Amino acid sequence: MNKIYLDHSATTPVDIDVMEAMLPYFSEKFGNASSVHSFGQEARSAVDNARHQIAEFLNCKSTEVIFTSGGSEADNLAIKGIIEAFTPDLNEITNKKKPHLITSAFEHHAVLETVKELEADGKIEATLIKPNRDGLIELSDIESAIKKNTVLVSIMYVNNEIGTVQPIRAIGQLIEKINKERDQRIFFHSDAVQAAEHFNMNVDYLHVDLLTMSAHKIYGPKGIGLLYIHSGVPIKHQIIGGGQEYKKRAGTENVASIVGFAKALEILNTKSKIIDDNKGIEKLRDKLIDGLLKIPNSFLNGSRKYRSPANVNISFINAEGEAILLNLDMEGIAASTGSACTSGSLEPSHVLISMGLKPEQCHGSIRFTLGRKTTEAEIDKVLQVMPGIIEKLRKMSPFK
């Protein structure tokens, strides 16, 4: 059976060129980048080059790139790092009020759970902004949520479940404007893990202070991510040890993965220069959306206009997303019901709930995320099997 992979938001295959760039750094150039000798210098130079390349991609300084074990760690570092760096100063400015944080109700769990835990521990005050029915955060909602003790706004760039693109640049500019008129500066973080493949990642253009990225969503290796931290933004380290990553994240550098991360970005850069790649994948996405919506009682989740060219998320009334997923898997088609971390649970998606869907409308949602190698034949195959699966499941549905 020819398997079809349509879950690129979960992870992507490592590009062969990326793997080849990494290979020398396992057994041959194995040095510790912190060592003084030639072995160490060889590794250090590889890390330096990679960091430099990545900084160019983000349009920032090398010293603003902090490597982490992945997106989740970068999100944790951004949020806890800011809160902990700020708490003592803030107490003076705001009469010992807790720092206030604004985020959205449909963030990735790495952000949402971090915020909820800080709130439960009594360390912060938090406002969770609900997206509108199209899965978009409204600027005015952020503006009206800002308080005197607000220190951080964290809004994701592209939602991992429904693929909607948030107005990061506009939010960044808004916060910049507001900052001019207040004592307590507000910092702006964006989890851009799902955005790098298709959207502008120029931190200057985006007006962000902090930005999270992960390599394995862009055909790089798993276990490596980064946090862009604008110079001067106070961050309390979360992992303590040696002084790596400008004392912001201890631990021996993951040299091979850092090299792989840079190579993945290099490939991404040249790819979009050669062809307007988004257009091709967008055509396939639209074919899939239009074809699936021909199945009765189905609807697209999230704005169609402000949407990742790779994301399709459709709900089918009276069919369980989990059952659709398993049936597709039996046909060799890999999809998802939400983010990979929550699949397998019957809990309705927090993303869809936050958009105002009823729990029973959320159970039947399924996500397809397309990738660089997705073909029209694969889309056709999905469109061929889906009507039968939905019809079968509706006959057996417990929701009737």
Next chain:
Amino acid sequence: MRIAVAMSGGVDSSVVAKILHDRGHDLVGLFLKLWSDPLSENKSCQKENRCCNWEALEDARMVAAKLEIPFYVIDAKVEFKKEVVDYFIEEYKNLRTPNPCIVCNETIKFDLLMKKALTIGCERLATGHYARISQNSKFKKQNDKSKIKTEYNLLKGVDETKDQSYMLYRLKQDQLSKVLFPLGEMRKKAVRDLAIEYDLPVKEKPESQEICFFADRDYRTFLRRYLPENYFLPGEIVDAEGNIIGKHDGLLNYTIGQRKGIDQNSKSNPSRLARAEEEIQNCSSELINDKSPLYVTGFDAKKNQLVVGFDEDVYKKEMVVSNLNFIHTPYPMLRTPDLKVKIRYHHPEIACKVVKKNGELIVKFRKPQRAITPGQSAVFYIGDEVIGGGVIKK
């Protein structure tokens, strides 16, 4: 044929997967994630539901990976809590002794899990239960041979010491028609030997037999977290005539037929509760009557009284069974002289006669039986065959 295998990570279900895989079936492994008490986790015992903790999940997944079959985790936490755990608590609230495994089989394993299996195109659900299913075909009408009706019978497992048919008597014909019990024809030892022969990753795992959804050693510790305080208040011990003869330390610490201990000198001490059962075993010196020991014969919930009597008072000639389920309905064979009943799991079968009355059964034993326990199931057998059963009302 595509078959779903309920995989728990234990030896039995792993061997089932291997056997069916060798027969060339298209297998899908399903692992049930069930509710476990979050409160017992927060305390010293960091354990998930024993049947479905992370370790069990990894074991099951390793077996599935070894057989190269797809493997899915089915989250039934909400349903299990509602159907099994709430029932368990509710029964104790009414001072009855529940059988959670029977309810889990009826509502979770052979209902929810079965439906899941069917929705992914499986025609059968196989489990590691030690029981057998046979089938016979009948003509629906005597003269019309075109309409053949297949009926399924539930039989004891060949290994009498492992037989689990008692736990399965609530299954219906449509469930039995889609269930496979490959271990029903086997002995436990042979199953274990096969696990070793196949070199399954779980071959050396010990058996789990206790209630799976809490890690406490004693169910009373669990109940204390979920029942109001008044269920654990001390009260009076009375004899059959209502004469007060001592104090008990909470009705939930006793079950029918239990040889009870009376601490005449001290008041109830809560820290003792967890050890109550143990103490009761060792309390021969504390007997109120200096000649014959006393046993629990009943409860008076309203008065919070524990009723005790002599050993002969624990024996009953009959019982009432309600909430019935029969493998074949209606079942005329209840009148057969070979009818036997099991009044609890791991209890010898007893010859009995049955009279139907108002949708309940009045069961008369040939010989009086000790400790008839309301809430436990009574399951009727003829030879190896399960006829059906119900829940003991009184």
